[in-house]
Amino acid sequence: MSEPLLSVRGIHTYYGDSYVLQGVSLELQEGRIVAILGRNGMGKTTLIRSVAGLTPPREGEVLFKGRSLRGLPPYAIAQLGMANVPQGRRIFGSLTVRENLLLPTSALAGGRPAQAREGRKRWDLDAVLQEFPQLAERIAHSGGALSGGEQQMLAVGRALMANPDLILMDEPSEGLAPRLVQQVEAIMKSLRAHGHAILLVEQNFALAVSVADSIHVLSSGRFVFQGTPAELARDSEILDHHLGVAGSQTA
Ligand SMILES: Nc1ncnc2c1ncn2[C@@H]1O[C@H](COP(=O)(O)OP(=O)(O)O)[C@@H](O)[C@H]1O
Ligand SMILES: [Mg+2]
Numbered sequence: 539m540s541e542p543l544l545s546v547r548g549i550h551t552y553y554g555d556s557y558v559l560q561g562v563s564l565e566l567q568e569g570r571i572v573a574i575l576g577r578n579g580m581g582k583t584t585l586i587r588s589v590a591g592l593t594p595p596r597e598g599e600v601l602f603k604g605r606s607l608r609g610l611p612p613y614a615i616a617q618l619g620m621a622n623v624p625q626g627r628r629i630f631g632s633l634t635v636r637e638n639l640l641l642p643t644s645a646l647a648g649g650r651p652a653q654a655r656e657g658r659k660r661w662d663l664d665a666v667l668q669e670f671p672q673l674a675e676r677i678a679h680s681g682g683a684l685s686g687g688e689q690q691m692l693a694v695g696r697a698l699m700a701n702p703d704l705i706l707m708d709e710p711s712e713g714l715a716p717r718l719v720q721q722v723e724a725i726m727k728s729l730r731a732h733g734h735a736i737l738l739v740e741q742n743f744a745l746a747v748s749v750a751d752s753i754h755v756l757s758s759g760r761f762v763f764q765g766t767p768a769e770l771a772r773d774s775e776i777l778d779h780h781l782g783v784a785g786s787q788t789a
Pocket of ligand 2: 582584708
């Protein structure tokens with residue numbers, strides 16, 4: 539197998555004295571989707587923050603494209619080809635859809651011309667609007683006027699504008715109606731088909747199982763399971779004790 543796109547090696551992450559990630563390791567290959575499942579407060583967002591450089595690990599190391607991210611600020615990590623779709627979407631409600639989409643390529647963001655990896659689709663405003671026709675219809679609306687599902691599309695579209703190799707997605711299905719969760723699922727499958735790798739954090743078991751190549755289950759800052767979706771679906775112990783999903787007899 540080739541060198542992983544992302545390699546998380548034994549990281550320990552704290553908020554002050556609060557010890558959250560307690561030795562977490564994972565690898566993500568180019569073009570794959572790895573999902574992190576776990577209940578509230580288990581450290582999923584902290585893992586995303588550790589990878590993106592927002593809350594750097596105190597011990598251990600994150601490598602992206604073979605390069606250590608130690609000491610790099612979030613913007614420098616983003617420029618290496620990593621985009622973040624944060625929990626709660628964080629779109630700018632007072633900016634229009636167009637302005638939100640153009641932010642990653644604006645002068646403020648460094649004005650870096652977004653380069654797509656050779657052989658992969660190059661995303662620009664037209665390509666994103668083609669992928670998300672609903673956004674095209676609302677291009678002049680303010681971000682705050684969009685529905686939750688549309689805001690999620692906008693957050694993904696904004697990430698794509700940077701032509702990232704790796705997209706971090708933190709609970710993209712949170713707060714969405716089932717029909718919109720299906721739309722998020724379709725979006726992720728399309729991104730994978732376009733060659734983007736995704737590190738997906740979810741509480742939605744069905745969504746993670748449907749899209750991921752491999753799944754890790756996080757519990758109190760440690761992985762208690764890693765394997766394929768099929769292996770997870772058979773592991774009633776993990777399902778019962780760490781996820782509490784259907785199929786469990788004791789929850
Ligand atoms: N900024 C912060 N300062 C202190 N503790 C935090 C902060 N953010 C999260 N935590 C704590 O870290 C733990 C993991 O949180 P988080 O990574 O957000 O979990 P998840 O995303 O799995 O719900 C929780 O106990 C949470 O209270
Ligand atoms: Mg979270």
